[in-house]
Amino acid sequence: METSNPTYREETQRLQETFEEIERQRAAIGPVYRGQDFTEQLLEEKREEYRRRLALLGNEPYFGRIDFHEDGKAAAVPLYIGKRGMDRADTNEAYVIDWRAPVASLFYSFIGGESPVEYEAPEGTIGGSVYLKRNLSIRDKALQRIVDSYERGGDNIGLNDEFLLYKLGDKKDNKLRDIVSTIQAEQDAIIRATRYKALIIQGAAGSGKTTVALHRLAFLLYQYQQQMKAERMIIFAPNTMFLDYISGVLPELGVGNVEQTTFAAWALDRLNANVRLVKDTAEGNVWFSLVADRPPIDDETPGRFKGSLAFKEKLDEKLRDMEQSFLGDEPPAFEAWDGKILPGSMVREWFEVEYRHYALAPRRERLVARINRWLEMQLTAIGDPKIRKERSKTAKSKLRTYANKLQKADALELYKSLFSAPDAAAWMPAKVVKETHAYLKKGFVQPEDLPALVWIHVALNGRENLSFDHVVVDEAQDVSPLQIAVLNAFMNEPSFTILGDLAQGIHAYRGVQRWEELAAVFDDEHNSYHALQQSYRSTLEIIEFANRILPHTNTGLPAATPVFRSGDPVEIVRLEREEERLPFIRGFVESNRERGMHTIAIIGRTDEACEKLHAELSAGGIEANLISEGQTQYRGGVTIVPVYLSKGLEFDAVLVADANDRHYSSNPQDAKLLYVGCTRALHQLALYAYGEVTPLVR
Numbered sequence: 271m272e273t274s275n276p277t278y279r280e281e282t283q284r285l286q287e288t289f290e291e292i293e294r295q296r297a298a299i300g301p302v303y304r305g306q307d308f309t310e311q312l313l314e315e316k317r318e319e320y321r322r323r324l325a326l327l328g329n330e331p332y333f334g335r336i337d338f339h340e341d342g343k344a345a346a347v348p349l350y351i352g353k354r355g356m357d358r359a360d361t362n363e364a365y366v367i368d369w370r371a372p373v374a375s376l377f378y379s380f381i382g383g384e385s386p387v388e389y390e391a392p393e394g395t396i397g398g399s400v401y402l403k404r405n406l407s408i409r410d411k412a413l414q415r416i417v418d419s420y421e422r423g424g425d426n427i428g429l430n431d432e433f434l435l436y437k438l439g440d441k442k443d444n445k446l447r448d449i450v451s452t453i454q455a456e457q458d459a460i461i462r463a464t465r466y467k468a469l470i471i472q473g474a475a476g477s478g479k480t481t482v483a484l485h486r487l488a489f490l491l492y493q494y495q496q497q498m499k500a501e502r503m504i505i506f507a508p509n510t511m512f513l514d515y516i517s518g519v520l521p522e523l524g525v526g527n528v529e530q531t532t533f534a535a536w537a538l539d540r541l542n543a544n545v546r547l548v549k550d551t552a553e554g555n556v557w558f559s560l561v562a563d564r565p566p567i568d569d570e571t572p573g574r575f576k577g578s579l580a581f582k583e584k585l586d587e588k589l590r591d592m593e594q595s596f597l598g599d600e601p602p603a604f605e606a607w608d609g610k611i612l613p614g615s616m617v618r619e620w621f622e623v624e625y626r627h628y629a630l631a632p633r634r635e636r637l638v639a640r641i642n643r644w645l646e647m648q649l650t651a652i653g654d655p656k657i658r659k660e661r662s663k664t665a666k667s668k669l670r671t672y673a674n675k676l677q678k679a680d681a682l683e684l685y686k687s688l689f690s691a692p693d694a695a696a697w698m699p700a701k702v703v704k705e706t707h708a709y710l711k712k713g714f715v716q717p718e719d720l721p722a723l724v725w726i727h728v729a730l731n732g733r734e735n736l737s738f739d740h741v742v743v744d745e746a747q748d749v750s751p752l753q754i755a756v757l758n759a760f761m762n763e764p765s766f767t768i769l770g771d772l773a774q775g776i777h778a779y780r781g782v783q784r785w786e787e788l789a790a791v792f793d794d795e796h797n798s799y800h801a802l803q804q805s806y807r808s809t810l811e812i813i814e815f816a817n818r819i820l821p822h823t824n825t826g827l828p829a830a831t832p833v834f835r836s837g838d839p840v841e842i843v844r845l846e847r848e849e850e851r852l853p854f855i856r857g858f859v860e861s862n863r864e865r866g867m868h869t870i871a872i873i874g875r876t877d878e879a880c881e882k883l884h885a886e887l888s889a890g891g892i893e894a895n896l897i898s899e900g901q902t903q904y905r906g907g908v909t910i911v912p913v914y915l916s917k918g919l920e921f922d923a924v925l926v927a928d929a930n931d932r933h934y935s936s937n938p939q940d941a942k943l944l945y946v947g948c949t950r951a952l953h954q955l956a957l958y959a960y961g962e963v964t965p966l967v968r
């Protein structure tokens with residue numbers, strides 16, 4: 271950087287002053303308190319939080335500056351925007367502004383021009399004019415780069431993207447990163463959307479959906495500090511490896527304690543692991559293997575039926591029936607001993623009137639406890655201790671029998687009974703009944719049974735003190751409306767970020783085909799739909815290539831728009847003989863390593879294909895991590911991954927293996943898989959095929 275440049279000198283001085291201010295504040299906090307005084311210990315927690323904040327600021331205090339002349343004020347003032355905020359200790363004025371603060375929204379929403387601008391503050395709308403928008407890159411306490419994307423009166427042509435392109439050109443490691451310095455206006459609108467909404471975001475591959483959702487959590491926690499707590503927020507993602515991949519973003523944004531899990535793990539927790547989950551569903555096998563004729567997907571496809579709101583309505587009906595008939599037409603009287611009878615009408619009164627506000631399972635428990643209390647009272651009235659003891663023994667045993675005869679309020683029991691009932695096929699498609707019943711009989715449930723089971727469990731047991739302030743559902747094209755309804759049952763008002771891409775809907779046999787299916791869970795006032803078209807991950811060439819596959823997915827989605835970041839053309843290579851494969855892959859890996867690519871993936875079509883490839887590469891001396899279902903960590907480096915598990919991840923360079931017409935035929939499911947595979951690449955993409963190249967890219 272040109273050190274004699276006045277801008278550079280000005281910013282270096284400001285940076286120096288900032289570091290000095292941080293140091294002053296750090297010193298003023300004083301040493302760590304290690305004594306026993308409780309009040310001091312509480313204060314120490316706050317001081318520790320302050321120290322952490324200053325430490326974070328000390329690395330990179332800010333990344334942007336916007337000079338804003340607020341209406342009614344004398345002049346424009348420079349506002350420095352950082353990951354965390356800091357006031358000057360002597361004057362209390364904002365010295366670094368937290369990126370989530372209202373005024374910082376100007377930095378993201380301003381896209382140039384001399385027109386007046388405004389932002390929403392707690393005290394109302396604030397108007398004014400922008401004079402300068404500047405990006406600052408600080409590393410190791412030094413200024414690396416200054417890019418002015420707007421200067422009032424300047425020519426400002428094409429500057430807007432320069433800093434973004436600089437950031438996008440970076441090579442990636444094994445973790446997703448925060449994007450606070452380059453959040454785009456359309457992303458910012460989602461991040462700052464009001465909290466009581468179910469935001470449904472359809473975003474092209476690489477449009478930043480996952481990243482935006484995580485930033486939105488950080489924003490909500492800042493904006494609604496009094497009402498929303500990280501411990502009551504939860505992120506659902508498709509698998510544990512993906513969770514590991516995204517696990518760095520929230521801590522970088524200073525957010526801890528947000529639960530990040532898969533729906534299956536969470537659901538099993540709710541059900542107290544009372545159920546065994548089948549590992550591979552028959553349908554899953556059909557969808558990911560090389561099957562020429564796949565069954566059509568419709569509303570009767572088992573996964574889709576069992577995740578539908580129509581199924582939920584039926585479950586509600588069955589639950590109502592269960593409640594109404596719980597005690598039978600005539601609740602039996604409880605006879606403690608000869609002549610000492612608790613009449614059935616009393617049992618009914620307690621159950622139907624006194625405890626009616628409880629969910630069925632606790633209600634049943636309360637009823638039994640109440641009868642027990644009644645029994646104790648009768649026993650206390652017996653004067654002779656010997657008789658009392660005898661009667662107590664027999665009456666308690668009778669009470670146990672009485673309680674055992676009451677219906678069980680258990681989710682799995684009820685669920686099983688639905689599929690074994692004689693009328694099952696009258697309200698469910700026959701194949702749903704047959705398949706589900708067969709699994710249940712063997713003691714298993716399928717992943718698509720979990721939403722229904724939790725729904726029933728909540729109806730029977732209530733929320734059990736669990737409630738969410740905000741829920742993020744990633745890869746939402748693969749979830750069902752019932753799943754969303756279940757999560758909504760744990761909220762007082764819907765507050766969701768639901769994001770996905772229908773073109774990547776490779777679990778369409780249990781996911782949604784249209785976003786309206788998920789929107790139907792909420793009323794109009796809580797629904798809010800957003801589309802992200804711009805794709806940031808890949809080069810122009812890769813995005814244009816992937817856009818050619820998109821029409822084959824039959825989703826009707828528009829092509830993704832690239833940012834203007836150009837790279838090498840996408841390579842499609844036809845191999846004539848199998849022996850050519852290893853040298854070709856070796857060449858791909860080595861040349862990309864030489865170009866500085868950190869993460870390189872070879873994406874195979876099936877698990878078996880990847881295992882074979884892995885063995886072959888190992889024998890040929892090429893070290894690679896093989897990713898399989900159930901993997902908990904993504905390590906980076908060279909990876910071999912089946913295409914269906916690559917969803918959500920990204921790599922500097924990608925080689926799609928076996929891109930021929932047998933592995934990727936022209937049907938929509940294969941098109942979605944290939945689209946997922948190709949859109950994982952940031953900088954380099956190649957495909958190889960024996961025989962005919964897949965018609966999806968011809």
Ligand SMILES: Nc1ncnc2c1ncn2[C@@H]1O[C@H](COP(=O)(O)OP(=O)(O)OP(=O)(O)O)[C@@H](O)[C@H]1O
Pocket residue numbers: 434437438447448449452453454457473474475476477478479480481482771774806807917918919920949
């Ligand atoms: N505004 C931005 N500035 C810089 N990088 C960005 C921006 N938005 C997205 N990215 C980068 O683009 C890549 C894709 O982001 P992300 O994984 O969140 O997208 P996605 O929409 O969830 O993708 P997919 O659906 O393909 O999994 C990431 O490397 C992310 O850092």
